Amino acid sequence: MALIYFTSEDLEVDVDEGIALVDVAAEVDCDITFGCKSGSCGTCRVRVVSGMDNLSPAATEERDFLQGFGAHPDERLGCQLKINGDCKIRYVGLDDLED
Ligand code: FES
Numbered sequence: 001m002a003l004i005y006f007t008s009e010d011l012e013v014d015v016d017e018g019i020a021l022v023d024v025a026a027e028v029d030c031d032i033t034f035g036c037k038s039g040s041c042g043t044c045r046v047r048v049v050s051g052m053d054n055l056s057p058a059a060t061e062e063r064d065f066l067q068g069f070g071a072h073p074d075e076r077l078g079c080q081l082k083i084n085g086d087c088k089i090r091y092v093g094l095d096d097l098e099d
Pocket residue numbers: 033034035036037038039040041042043044045077078079080
């Protein structure tokens with residue numbers, strides 16, 4: 001089991017390790033909004049407050065996408081994440097993305 005803490009909602013959720021964040025979000029009342037679900041729109045951008053090592057690693061395409069928008073190194077695309085252990089996540093969305 002893994003514990004996800006959604007900081008914006010003060011919401012803790014126990015999940016099975018290996019589950020996709022997009023599947024968790026479909027089951028609980030968290031603020032993360034998804035668009036394409038394929039890593040190309042940025043709608044699902046999240047900041048990993050803690051537990052980055054407990055998430056599936058970012059593929060080159062995801063890293064390139066986030067870097068292209070000037071995203072902070074602790075940010076990920078929620079639709080690309082699998083949860084492998086405890087983590088704290090804050091939804092960012094498209095706020096503050098640079099063109
Ligand atoms: S939903 Fe579009 S990048 Fe994640």
